Amino acid sequence: MENKKVSLGDRYAEATVFIVTVIALLAGWFYKSSVENSSIPFNVEGITAQAPKGWLQSQPAGDELLRTTDRSSSGYNTTYILRKIPLAADTSAAQVASLLTLSHGQDLLAFRVLEQREVTVFDKTAYEISYVYVESNPDLTHKNIPSVVRGADYIFVNGNYAVAVSYWADEKNYDLDLSRFHLFLESISY
Amino acid sequence: MTELKAVHERKHVWRNEFLLIISLIVFVGVVYALDGAVKPVFTTSTLLLTGVFLALVPAAVWLVFFYMQDRLEPEPKGYVLGVFTLGALFAAAVGVPLVENIFRVSHWIYASTTATILGGILVVGFTQEFLKYAAVRYSIYHSNEFDEATDGVIYATAAGLGYATVLNIQFVVSNGGVDLGTGIIRMAVVALAQAAFSGITGYFLGRAKFESEQIWWMPLGITLAAIFNGTFNWLRGLVSQTSVSLSGASANPWPGLALAAIVAFATTGVVLWLVRRNLTVQAGK
Numbered sequence: 001m002e003n004k005k006v007s008l009g010d011r012y013a014e015a016t017v018f019i020v021t022v023i024a025l026l027a028g029w030f031y032k033s034s035v036e037n038s039s040i041p042f043n044v045e046g047i048t049a050q051a052p053k054g055w056l057q058s059q060p061a062g063d064e065l066l067r068t069t070d071r072s073s074s075g076y077n078t079t080y081i082l083r084k085i086p087l088a089a090d091t092s093a094a095q096v097a098s099l100l101t102l103s104h105g106q107d108l109l110a111f112r113v114l115e116q117r118e119v120t121v122f123d124k125t126a127y128e129i130s131y132v133y134v135e136s137n138p139d140l141t142h143k144n145i146p147s148v149v150r151g152a153d154y155i156f157v158n159g160n161y162a163v164a165v166s167y168w169a170d171e172k173n174y175d176l177d178l179s180r181f182h183l184f185l186e187s188i189s190y
Numbered sequence: 191m192t193e194l195k196a197v198h199e200r201k202h203v204w205r206n207e208f209l210l211i212i213s214l215i216v217f218v219g220v221v222y223a224l225d226g227a228v229k230p231v232f233t234t235s236t237l238l239l240t241g242v243f244l245a246l247v248p249a250a251v252w253l254v255f256f257y258m259q260d261r262l263e264p265e266p267k268g269y270v271l272g273v274f275t276l277g278a279l280f281a282a283a284v285g286v287p288l289v290e291n292i293f294r295v296s297h298w299i300y301a302s303t304t305a306t307i308l309g310g311i312l313v314v315g316f317t318q319e320f321l322k323y324a325a326v327r328y329s330i331y332h333s334n335e336f337d338e339a340t341d342g343v344i345y346a347t348a349a350g351l352g353y354a355t356v357l358n359i360q361f362v363v364s365n366g367g368v369d370l371g372t373g374i375i376r377m378a379v380v381a382l383a384q385a386a387f388s389g390i391t392g393y394f395l396g397r398a399k400f401e402s403e404q405i406w407w408m409p410l411g412i413t414l415a416a417i418f419n420g421t422f423n424w425l426r427g428l429v430s431q432t433s434v435s436l437s438g439a440s441a442n443p444w445p446g447l448a449l450a451a452i453v454a455f456a457t458t459g460v461v462l463w464l465v466r467r468n469l470t471v472q473a474g475k
Binding site: 009012013014016017019020021024025027028029031032035036053054070072073074176 | 293294295296297298300301302305308309311312313316317320323327398402403405406407408409412413416
């Protein structure tokens with residue numbers, strides 16, 4: 001293929017197309033972020049948060065104040081759960097973590113703890129448990145192959161109650177959806 | 191810009207475009223009827239292979255028409271096939287990963303009407319139209335074989351059909367095969383839409399090479415094609431969605447095909463009119 005010499009005008013036109021495309025994609029990226037990070041206020045039993053907008057949200061039940069699910073995420077739908085757990089005096093976050101781990105071990109299939117440690121989350125001391133399990137849909141007609149779900153619980157102790165925030169996402173989406181969860185985590189106040 | 195003049199029109203280019211639209215609709219009708227009448231039973235692998243084969247049909251139809259009719263001043267078939275392949279490669283290597291994995295459009299683009307339109311234009315539209323433009327601009331554009339304004343439409347359509355083929359193959363593979371009836375409609379819609387929007391980019395590319403256009407000319411072309419692309423995808427979703435229930439929305443793909451055919455006819459008609467008008471002006475000078 002014999003190419004002719006490219007004129008200066010061609011070069012400018014070429015660069016302009018490139019710049020316009022980059023600007024459009026950057027605008028698209030900012031718009032994507034604004035859509036993904038848009039939220040609605042949540043306030044139950046003195047605990048407030050900014051829940052993701054457009055997600056499926058359940059009514060409070062038992063100690064579970066909020067369960068919100070992203071129906072558009074692939075594989076296992078990314079889910080946030082917010083619990084308020086009443087505590088006896090002097091109960092530590094590590095003890096709450098042990099109870100939650102026990103509960104997950106009974107409820108979740110092939111549950112395995114990956115790591116647990118004390119962390120500081122947005123200037124608040126918390127206890128973090130990272131784990132993995134296999135989604136077990138009780139519906140026998142459910143045809144999909146079970147998903148491997150990665151989860152993380154953050155436990156904050158505040159006097160006579162603990163706030164436990166869970167993040168569940170398909171193993172493939174866990175890291176990609178993490179920044180959105182951090183926004184939710186940061187918005188929680190109690 | 192280079193100031194070469196190309197002042198004659200290749201009628202067969204337009205015939206090919208219109209024949210592509212008509213033959214794809216006929217092909218969809220035949221496959222849909224056969225699927226309904228025969229009700230073929232496929233294994234997982236034969237379903238996948240059939241889907242991939244069907245994904246190649248729209249491009250094959252256009253290339254066959256092109257080969258049969260491009261006799262007066264033949265365009266090198268190897269170059270047309272090369273640009274088609276480049277369009278497909280750009281889609282597979284850049285377009286699909288960028289849209290699906292980096293921008294993850296399926297996670298947010300259906301959040302609202304505004305998100306569908308803006309995401310469709312800014313992310314999907316610009317990515318696709320820029321890559322189709324790049325497939326022509328960085329291959330054949332400066333070659334001696336690109337010697338008429340109409341060549342822009344020919345090569346951009348080839349790149350667009352390459353892009354559409356990859357989108358269709360990706361759809362088939364990610365779903366582990368497709369239902370023949372609805373699958374073939376979706377493939378025809380994607381191919382018709384990509385060919386139509388490529389026609390816009392091709393028209394702007396052709397004029398950019400042979401006339402002293404301003405620096406904003408080509409960005410305008412890409413932007414227009416991206417706007418049409420994004421708006422079309424929103425409209426297709428709107429006309430195809432028939433009912434919404436608790437388990438989700440059900441879709442009827444036929445209105446989408448009708449819309450794609452109308453858009454393809456209209457776009458090709460407008461581009462044809464613009465090229466003819468431009469040739470008349472050039473001849474007058």
